[in-house]
Amino acid sequence: MVPFSIFPLGDVLLVSIQEEIDDVSLASLLDLLGITVSQRRIRGVIVDLKDVDVVDSFLAEHLWSLASMLALLHAQTVIVGLSVPVVMTLLDFDIALKGVEFALDVEQALDKLNVSKKTRQVT
């Protein structure tokens, strides 16, 4: 049972992460995403954390690494699915997630990616 799933949506990837994901699987996920993003010229990755009840500093670290890596591969990262308790805990734990975008759900995440695509085309 792999604790994550990757669903392609055109030139965007939708990644769903399961609650009990371990360090090793996370590392594999990052590797896989790196390869997929560069091979298929993916411009955006949406990470859905709605099945994750706990975001600790370790997961946050991996997410930050992911966003940094994808930025270097010219792809944007958007995180969705953070519940109110998770957000409160992230603030209380002073866990920062800088350089990452957030959206309310997958639909709005796509909006955000489309908007930035438009911005990028204009410039």
Added chain:
Amino acid sequence: MSQRKLVKLPDSQMYDTECPVCVPVNKTVGLAPIRSLVRCSLEEITISSVDSAAIMTIINELGHNILRHAGRGKICFAVIGHGERLGIRITAEDSGSGIPDLAMALKPGFSRDDGLGLGLPGIRNMADDVRIASLVSGGGTFIEVLKWLS
């Protein structure tokens, strides 16, 4: 085999402890056992979703620390009572290499910036009482976290 000279902090007598349950944490079983133990225990008591998230996050942080820095150890969990108040007491123990600079590890910002973070400042923010004993060169680390529930 050198004797473990782990410094154990004296038990506080200010609350009536319910039996702590200890679960091993190692690369084979990961954090799944301690997570389900805590999750099930929390279901038995009235607790807000924010408090529950905070406790699970503390467990995760402590567990990940053990896995990353010592490879194996154990985490004990107990629901405690003091009068009408309910709280939880978590202890995380390992015989790893210890925390070299306790002061640094507790400084805010340390957990975010260089990836060597132990999430300790965050845990200290969230909990009511955190006590740490750590001996370097094989002495191990013992962390006790106390949190009262609203």
Added chain:
Amino acid sequence: MNTLHEYRGDEGFLFEIINAVPSGIFVTDMEHSIMIINKAAAEMVGRTPGDCFDRKCYDIFDTPMCQTDNCTCRVATSSGSVNKGQTILRHGGREIPIEYASRPLRNHEGQIIGCVEHFVDISERLEQEKLILSQQEELIRKREEDIRQLQEEILELSTPVIEVWDGILALPIIGALDSHRARIAMQRLLEYIEQTRSPFVIIDITGVPTVDTEVANRLLQTVDAVRLMGSEAILTGISPHIALTMAHLGVDMGNITVQSRMSDALHLAIGMLREKRWESRGMPDSGHEDLIS
């Protein structure tokens, strides 16, 4: 010299009087022998006055201070003044709380020749006091509960979350918020965002009188929280005074969207909403343009 024994001559009438008194009275000499005792006192320990004459008071009455230096009569006769207090009278396995007053008895020459003891069974009074106390505690508890409810209502009133547009929430903050209330208000806001799926939140601080480091940090924390939920916060209503304070505090307002008035923020947010809808559905907007000049 007049001794106590001679006064006993007037017994009859005197005893009628003191036997009518419902609280206990007895008189002892300097050796603790009971010279006079009324019915109430004797009956309190299940005896008649006749049983008690010439007996030692400590043989008839049993209190923790009997035969110690604290013996009330000893204190009264040695100090020469009234000694009052409360103690427990032990009798037949029961403990009766009593209030007593011992007074030294003087002869005509002013010498102390004995002790007059008066005591009252206060068990009923104590019961009543306990009842009143518990009633008071109940009242206080109810009062505190009412206060708590009012505080919650005030909190809701002072930080109402209003859906001002489809997808835009407004949070006007009125008055000063302490740490605890600010946290609750933030949690409510986040829950609202989750429920309504609103991409924009306008936080208006026109009603906030002053800002210190703590308040500024909490504001920033709220903006951060809104961002983590996936929405965007727009800060409005910052007065020149607060702007100066925040600049002096060195507050980092780097990535925060700010507008001067809520109406400006509303314009901005509506514009951004339209833009997004246009992008994702590839269809022209349904006609809101007329409403917005």
